[in-house]
Amino acid sequence: MIDLKFNQxxxxxxxRANGDSPKRWYGRGFPGRKKPGQMWALRxxxxxxxxxxxxxxxxxxxxxxxxxxxILSGITTPTAGEITIRGxxxxxxxxxxxxxxxxxxxxxxxxxxxxxxxxxxxxxxxxDSIIEFSGVGRYIExxxxxxxSGMFVRLGFAIAAHxxxxxxxxxxxxxxxxxxxxxxxxxxxxxxxxxxxxxxFISHDLAAVYRLCDRALLLSHGxxxxxxxxxxxxxxxxxxxxxxxxxxADEESDSAIPARCTSISFSAPESPEGIRTGYPLVARxxxxxxxxxxxxxxxxxxxxxxxxxxxxxxxxxxxxxxQLEPGTGIIEFQCPTLPVVPGLYRVDLAxxxxxxxxxxxxxCATLRVEPGKIAYGDFLIENTWKITETLPQPRL
Amino acid sequence: xxxxxxxxxxxxITACSAGAMAHPTTWETSIGLARTPDRPVKVxxxxxxxxxxxxxxxxxxxxxxxxxxxxxxxxxxxxxxxSALGWTWAALQPLALMGIYTIIFTRVTTxxxxxxxxxxxVFSALLPWIFFSSTISSAVNGLVLHPNLLTKxxxxxxxxxxxxxxASLADFCIASTILGGLMVxxxxxxxxxxxxxxxxxxxxxxxxxxxxxxFSAAQVRFRDVGLAMPFxxxxxxxTVPVVYSLQSVPQxxxxxxxxxxxxxxxxxxxxxxxxxAAPDFRAMALSGAVTMVSLPLAYAFFKSSESTMADLI
Numbered sequence: 001m002i003d004l005k006f007n008q009x010x011x012x013x014x015x016r017a018n019g020d021s022p023k024r025w026y027g028r029g030f031p032g033r034k035k036p037g038q039m040w041a042l043r044x045x046x047x048x049x050x051x052x053x054x055x056x057x058x059x060x061x062x063x064x065x066x067x068x069x070x071i072l073s074g075i076t077t078p079t080a081g082e083i084t085i086r087g088x089x090x091x092x093x094x095x096x097x098x099x100x101x102x103x104x105x106x107x108x109x110x111x112x113x114x115x116x117x118x119x120x121x122x123x124x125x126x127x128d129s130i131i132e133f134s135g136v137g138r139y140i141e142x143x144x145x146x147x148x149s150g151m152f153v154r155l156g157f158a159i160a161a162h163x164x165x166x167x168x169x170x171x172x173x174x175x176x177x178x179x180x181x182x183x184x185x186x187x188x189x190x191x192x193x194x195x196x197x198x199x200x201f202i203s204h205d206l207a208a209v210y211r212l213c214d215r216a217l218l219l220s221h222g223x224x225x226x227x228x229x230x231x232x233x234x235x236x237x238x239x240x241x242x243x244x245x246x247x248x249a250d251e252e253s254d255s256a257i258p259a260r261c262t263s264i265s266f267s268a269p270e271s272p273e274g275i276r277t278g279y280p281l282v283a284r285x286x287x288x289x290x291x292x293x294x295x296x297x298x299x300x301x302x303x304x305x306x307x308x309x310x311x312x313x314x315x316x317x318x319x320x321x322x323q324l325e326p327g328t329g330i331i332e333f334q335c336p337t338l339p340v341v342p343g344l345y346r347v348d349l350a351x352x353x354x355x356x357x358x359x360x361x362x363x364c365a366t367l368r369v370e371p372g373k374i375a376y377g378d379f380l381i382e383n384t385w386k387i388t389e390t391l392p393q394p395r396l
Numbered sequence: 397x398x399x400x401x402x403x404x405x406x407x408x409i410t411a412c413s414a415g416a417m418a419h420p421t422t423w424e425t426s427i428g429l430a431r432t433p434d435r436p437v438k439v440x441x442x443x444x445x446x447x448x449x450x451x452x453x454x455x456x457x458x459x460x461x462x463x464x465x466x467x468x469x470x471x472x473x474x475x476x477x478x479s480a481l482g483w484t485w486a487a488l489q490p491l492a493l494m495g496i497y498t499i500i501f502t503r504v505t506t507x508x509x510x511x512x513x514x515x516x517x518v519f520s521a522l523l524p525w526i527f528f529s530s531t532i533s534s535a536v537n538g539l540v541l542h543p544n545l546l547t548k549x550x551x552x553x554x555x556x557x558x559x560x561x562x563a564s565l566a567d568f569c570i571a572s573t574i575l576g577g578l579m580v581x582x583x584x585x586x587x588x589x590x591x592x593x594x595x596x597x598x599x600x601x602x603x604x605x606x607x608x609x610x611f612s613a614a615q616v617r618f619r620d621v622g623l624a625m626p627f628x629x630x631x632x633x634x635t636v637p638v639v640y641s642l643q644s645v646p647q648x649x650x651x652x653x654x655x656x657x658x659x660x661x662x663x664x665x666x667x668x669x670x671x672x673a674a675p676d677f678r679a680m681a682l683s684g685a686v687t688m689v690s691l692p693l694a695y696a697f698f699k700s701s702e703s704t705m706a707d708l709i
Contacts, residue, residue, distance in 0.1 A: 013707060070706065074550035077443050077703035087435040097548040102474045111470055114463035115551050166435060 002086070003167055003198040004049040004072075009081030011042040011067050011222075041067040043222040044081070049167075054199040056209035056230055058237050059219035065171075065202045068219075069093060072169055072200070087166025087198075090116065092157070101145035105136060105155060108144050112159050126162045133184070134158035154181055161188045167198045172205070186212075206234050206306060235344055238305035259289040259324060260359045261349040264300065266367055276372025277342055278380050283313055283333040285349065287324075293353050295321035298331050301348040302340070302367060310340060310378075321353070339380045342371045443703035450692060453699040457552050464555050468562035475563070486567035487574045490526055494519045497639050507640045512670050513582045520575060520670045521638040524597065524662050527568040528604050529629045535560040535608035536615050536625050543709045553702045554695070557608040565601065575669070587672035593665055596675065600661045603687040606694040613701040616708050637663045657683035 015037040042064045049055045057065050070076045071083060073091040098112040109130055113123040123130075131140050134155045139147065147155070170189070189212070193199060203209055209216060209230055216233035218226040220240070226233050263286045268275045275281055283300055300313040313333040315322060345368075349361040373380055443449075457464075476483050497518045501507045509517040535557035539546065542556060579586065615621040636659040637645070645653050654660045660683040664675035 070547075071440065074440070075547060075706045077440065079442055081442075083440040085438045085440070089438075091550070094548040097544050100470060100474065102477055103470055107470060107473075110466050111463075114460070114466045115545075115549055117460065117551070118462075120462045120466065 001051040002048050002084075003051045003053075004086070004089075004200065005084040006045050006047050006068075007082045007084070009042055009045045009071070009078045009083060010040060011064075011071065011076070012079040013039045013041055015039050040222055042071075042078070045219075045222070045224055047217060047224060047227060049198055049200060051198055052196045053215060054193060054201060054213045056213035056216040056233075057200065057202045057219060058204070058206065058209055058216060058234065060241075062221075063219040064222045065219055067222075069169065069171060069202055085167065088117075088164070089167040089169060090160065090163045090165035091169040092160050093169065093171045099144050099152065099156070102143055104143055105131075105140035105147075108155070109140075109159055112156065116160060116163060118163065130158045130162055133161060150178065150181070157181075157185060161185075165192070165197060167200065168192055169200050169202075171202045206237070210234060231343070235305050239344055257359055258291040258353070259287055259293050259296070259351050261351060261361055261364075262286045262288050262328070264347060264349055264365050274370050275338065275368065276370045277340065277375050278337050278373030278382075281333075281335040281338040283335075285331045285333070286328065287331070287351065288328045289324045289326050291326055293322075293324035293351075293358070295354045296324045296358075297321045297352040299348075299350040299352070300333065301350070303346040303348065304378075305344060305346075310345060337380070337382055338369065338372075339375075339382070340369055341375045341378055341380065342369050344368050443700055449699045450696050453552065453554070453695065457554065460552050460555060463551055464558055464562065467555060467559040468566070471559055471563045472566055483570060486570040490519060490522045490571050491574065493522055493526075497522075501639055508643055510641060510643065510671060512584060516575075516578050516582045516584055516670060517641070517666070518639055519578055521636075521662050521666050523568055523571050523575060524600055524665050525633060525636065525638045525658075526571070527564050527597075528600060528658055529633065530567070531561045531564040531604040531608055532611065533625055533629060534564070536611045537622050539612050539616055539705065540619075540622070540709060546709050547706045553705060554609055554698055557612040558605060561601065561605055561608060564604075568597075579670070584670055585672060589668045589672055589674055592668040592675050596661050596664050596668070596680070599657065599680070599684050599687050600665075602691050603657045603661075603683070606687065606691040609698040610690075610694040613698045613705075616701065616705050632658070635659065637666070641666075654679050654682060655686070657686045 045064070045068070047055075057068065059065055067076075069091065071078055072085070072089060073093070098115045099108045100111060103111065106127070109127060110120065110123055114120070134151075134157070136147075136151055136155055139151065144152065144155075168189070189199070193212075199212070201209060201213055213230050215228065216226075216230040217224055218233045218237050226236050263284075265284050266275055267282050267284075269280055269282055271279055285298055285300055287298070296315075298315045302310045302312065304310050313335070315331065344366055346363050347365040347367055349359075349364055350357060351359045476485065494515055498515045501518070502514050507514070538556045538560050539553065545556075546553065578584075611621050611625065633639075635653075635656065642650070642653075642659075642663045660676070660679035664680055664683075667673050667675050
């Protein structure tokens, strides 16, 4: 069953050069008057979400994610196209914007709950549970203008969490609040997911999208670029962000640097398919030294698309560094099995001497790892397994 | 559930649809889901000005009726929360105006009041007028004062201007008690014709809602509306029989004058409450007709502009 369907939806905004003033009647007919500019926030966007599925939407700022959110919540309408929503859709976004500062916490629970579509009787039933979930305690009787920002969000989320949605719409609401609150949010969301509710999650937090979603969409400039498993879409998104930079061989620029990396290459020996998970890898780092470099250490750092350090190939050892003579050379790293899962990794290079960095090249190359041995998660742990301790079934 | 074999099938069906929502759905249902299989389907289209928008709008409004009640309640409580005099302000405004107008129109010039003391005469007309004008003046700016609500949450937007109307209605009721006190003081008799005041106020509320909806929607796009409104209301006050009576209007202008529902309704209110006479039914019918035409039109206009409000605010 399809719960949510976008069919060729487009949204146009008129941008006026001079603020929000409407067309002045006395200005018409003057030659050379500029027509207001137009901006297409969404162009022919089509996708669908099945019942019980969790869809993540990622993209740059201005890609159209918030516009989709607003159209789904009913805050604005599309310029063209059709959206079909099956069931009750609740947007868990901007949870504290319905609050009136002069009213107390309880009064705001009634007001905000009514704005979200709950009946008064429903709110009265759930009031105790809401107050307890929010953890606001006795401050519930105090006007909310005295609340801290964390309390605002907790109370707002507590109200929204007690709705009974068929489709849940989430955005960066999870980003606010302390770790305990985030844990509570995620727990509630997990409960709803286990119950079979559909979810649409719009976020910049790629780790959260990867963790919570079954499918992801990549939006850019109002169009869908990619639709598929979260990991693949996230990798594509990050590839867009961190454009490939080649090694710049500007040997003449800085002669003050005593040694520099000149190139890096990765290869899989005796493997025509390329570099694969679980198979040997050879990395060759070429350098050029103009002076004697004492106690040198080479580092080839491999980064996840998210920017965290995955692993590092290094010549660092407890017995001291290398002594480099002026000239060129190649450091060759041999890995019997490459344990990282398939994906696209960024590579940094560095040369150190006596603990100080001499040459650092950030994001200077990429390493593409193809699927090889079966691996889930982030790493392949080499292992062998066998069945032991089988006891024959007692015959009756 | 009945257990006799003949009725088992029927009760199974009723049990299945007991969990379904009120509206029938055109999607095929898949039996075997743990949750309600029949769910209402909503289709969002680009906005259009049509009868359909009114029907859908009213249905959503009914779903959110609790919000209207809650918002009006809180608007009233917030208004008087931090003020020392509290709700007595609702009575002080008409009393003060009554004082000023009495001085002007009895000492400075004279007005035919049909035998009733001027203070009661003007106070009784001030009540419906203040209800109407405060509804309009507060509702017109109501939407633009809540930009964060319009851009971040969804609920039927007409609830905002309508909540101002309900708050003004509550003020009207408070001030009516003062009117009762004044009538006792000036020994003005009460008659059963007083009950006509109820339909009169209902029609007046309908017309006030129409004007409020229209102008609050227009204000979002053209801020001129909010700037012009105080002036417009001041002029309007003198085109309705508040400080003078309908008898002062020359006969040949009277039918034109009564095209404004507010004029007819205020005069009718004063007639039934102070003079103890039946209202002019022709004027009432005219006011009712104008209201019944303008209210759906204003509502349709509001609903079709609602969709772009978030983009313009």
